[in-house]
Amino acid sequence: MNIKEICDGIYYVGVNDRTTHRFEALWPLPDGVSYNSYIVKGSAKTALIDGVELSACDRLRENLIATIGDVAPDYLVINHMEPDHSGSVRVLRSMFPDMTIVGNAKTLEMVRGFYGIADNVMRIADGDCIDLGGLSLKFVITPMVHWPETMMTYVAERKALFTGDAFGCFGALCGAVTDSDMNTEPYFPEMYRYYSNIVGKYGMFVGKALQKVANLEMDFICPTHGPVWHEQIDRVVSIYDRLSRYEGEDGVTIVYGSMYGNTEDMAEAIASRLAERGIRNIRMHNASVSHLSYILSDIFRYKGLIVGAPTYSNTLFPPVEAVMNAVKTRELKNRVIGTFGSFTWAPQAVKRINQLMDESKLYCDEVVSVEAKQAPGADAIAECRRLADSVADRILRS
Known part of the structure; x- marks a missing residue:
């Protein structure tokens, strides 16, 4: 299990995949990939931020039990519906039938379309908040980064932004989760490869998303793939900003x-x-x-x-x-x-x-x-x- 407390009340409960050969059945994964999932635990309620790929459900459940015990999360927040994250939705609903699925209108439409789930859902809009007790979730809609339903979730009290696929990269995590605890250099070439392979067409929308979150205070960027960014946030945002503007480096x-x-x-x-x-x-x-x-x-x-x-x-x-x-x-x-x-x-x-x-x-x-x-x-x-x-x-x- 790769459970880490990122900061007070926020836990990493994601899993590594060192078995899949091709991401989206297209892109090589010589060093694997991580499916990042997070727990935000307030004094009153708990939210699970994003799920994992279907085959990793058992490991996610073990991580949840180790983090919050047998208590069900009150909410599942879906920042991105691509099945490498949402593939676990139907299993999670069977595990936790009282858990409310949270997403925007396009998200919930896809939840119905992919998984046939339409009950016990909460539709949110840009700027809406959920109070967990001492910690709150604020939702920032960022369409086409890189699907139409994509959004981000911000915990202002911890200055933590959960960004979906934005700021992610290929490569499984090797023990550590946060950049301050690891050598991140192997992940940066994989960030360029991830962006160009997966997100590259949507530079205009990535730029709009960057502008939308530019005024948020960020101590942690928590993507759905790759390390949690803490010490190197400026570097990571700079790379995404340059790529979104199609601005190349000398070479x-x-x-x-x-x-x-x-x-x-x-x-x-x-x-x-x-x-x-x-x-x-x-x-x-x-x-x-x-x-x-x-x-x-x-x-x-x-x-x-x-x-x-x-x-x-x-x-x-x-x-x-x-x-x-x-x-x-x-x-x-x-x-x-x-x-x-x-x-x-x-x-x-x-x-x-x-x-x-x-x-x-x-x-x-x-x-x-x-x-x-x-x-x-x-x-x-x-x-x-x-x-x-x-x-x-x-x-x-x-």
Whole structure:
């Protein structure tokens, strides 16, 4: 059991999942994931904040018994209805039939739709409060972070904000729960990956949510995945703020496909010149090898994006097209772009990459492109270096 008292009256009762291979059946979990659930215990009433995935119900029940005994929580507050959190709702209702399920109108509609539960529920609106006795729950509606029903719950007396999926990350918790008790560095790359994979499309709504809670005093941010943030709240909020505005850090992600090594030679020439120009953060992904999850994470993190591929069946090499379509879906913006490719007789790859770039409205200024017919010769390699110069110039002066 991983039960921790976060602060007076607030307890972590979540569980770790080190068994599931893919989050949402899509995204790799090499270090697992946590499903975070919390108890807020007032002098009069007790609230369970968010549930867990269905398979973890028994462990959640053990944690609840260890924390509050055989007494049922008075409320189950649902900040987010995705089944990795709400999957336990029907089981929790069978365990605690008198427990009131608390959510906004869209939440309760989903509770009915997913689990067939419509009785003993409490519909709340933005700004509503529940008094637990010495501790209170205030509800902040934050739609589309990243489902339409998402909201946050604030305990003003402890300056604790329960944020649902916002500020979360992949990675199971290793003993400690709060950032002050652990080395958090392994979680920050997983925060970028979590955001880009799961939340990335909804930057505008994340920005609105950040504005809405900006004036709240926060000593603890309690998300549904990953560590509880206490000492590093400023860093975490800054990352989410930057990502919500699609603002990349200095660096370049190179994504390429290559069947026989010719396009890869062009990618290596570009990377070498970027390094010569002083770009220190360079991430290279062979789209046939790297998982999309990690490619997206680096594309979201860094300001420069250079994409290359060979022509394949008179169109774009499929693994690279899959990456471009995933980026388009997430509505990423404001990237410094370069494109390159090779062909044997039909120059289609770069044309298609540029088309997808244009459809995505991905770039902030010009797009510099290079093509090589068959194997890249000295002239094509020189053009690759000039492409790298163009991207480096724009990153270094921004």
